[in-house]
Amino acid sequence: MRLVADKLSGERGGELIFSDLDFVIAAGAALLVTGPNGAGKSTLLRIIAGLLAPLSGNVRLEGGDGFPDVQSACHYLGHTNAMKPALSVRENLAFWQAFNGEARQDIDEALETVGLGGTDHLPFGYLSTGQKRRISIAKLLVSYRPVWLLDEPTAGLDKISESRFAGLMQGHLGEGGIIVAATHLPLGLDNAQELAMEGRG
Numbered sequence: 347m348r349l350v351a352d353k354l355s356g357e358r359g360g361e362l363i364f365s366d367l368d369f370v371i372a373a374g375a376a377l378l379v380t381g382p383n384g385a386g387k388s389t390l391l392r393i394i395a396g397l398l399a400p401l402s403g404n405v406r407l408e409g410g411d412g413f414p415d416v417q418s419a420c421h422y423l424g425h426t427n428a429m430k431p432a433l434s435v436r437e438n439l440a441f442w443q444a445f446n447g448e449a450r451q452d453i454d455e456a457l458e459t460v461g462l463g464g465t466d467h468l469p470f471g472y473l474s475t476g477q478k479r480r481i482s483i484a485k486l487l488v489s490y491r492p493v494w495l496l497d498e499p500t501a502g503l504d505k506i507s508e509s510r511f512a513g514l515m516q517g518h519l520g521e522g523g524i525i526v527a528a529t530h531l532p533l534g535l536d537n538a539q540e541l542a543m544e545g546r547g
């Protein structure tokens with residue numbers, strides 16, 4: 347399996363944000379997307395996820411057996427957590443597990459993995475910023491998807507959670523998964539490639 351971008355260009359509001367990006371990410375590899383605010387890191391992730399159309403070029407998954415396209419193969423962890431604040435942690439994760447399919451860890455196991463066992467009954471909106479992020483990380487664990495698209499995944503995480511998440515990412519790569527992460531912070535991934543987006547100054 348590999349994720350391939352060919353001459354990918356992106357725009358927002360009619361303005362060109364980046365052009366002619368090429369990359370190839372092999373199974374088991376990570377690409378760190380870096381660059382200043384507004385450089386287009388989130389825009390790139392949203393295009394890969396199929397949430398925005400590219401202006402030109404394309405991104406495709408080759409050899410993603412069982413996953414016909416990038417969109418169905420990826421977990422997208424955006425800036426916002428995509429959880430309903432009034433629903434419990436369990437209800438939110440159950441929704442995402444049913445929506446994404448390919449059930450993997452059960453909800454209690456995923457909560458233990460992110461160090462939040464026993465919070466399942468709490469409304470998501472009661473949790474702290476870092477706890478909310480950790481529940482969103484649990485979403486990556488309750489369904490299997492080979493490509494993880496992560497937008498500032500460690501924002502708000504404490505040190506222990508940061509290194510626990512680094513371990514989860516290494517585990518995903520070790521199983522042949524792919525990670526594309528937009529980040530201003532080191533993520534603790536060895537041997538990640540970097541795509542430095544320049545921005546417009």
Ligand SMILES: Nc1ncnc2c1ncn2[C@@H]1O[C@H](COP(=O)(O)OP(=O)(O)OP(=O)(O)O)[C@@H](O)[C@H]1O
Nearest residue numbers: 358359363381382383384385386387388389390528
């Ligand atoms: N919906 C939109 N309409 C118009 N312009 C937008 C829209 N969303 C983002 N932009 C612009 O697109 C550019 C790229 O934004 P993007 O969020 O991709 O940057 P980023 O590299 O992720 O930044 P940050 O490091 O601040 O998260 C910015 O100039 C932003 O103002």
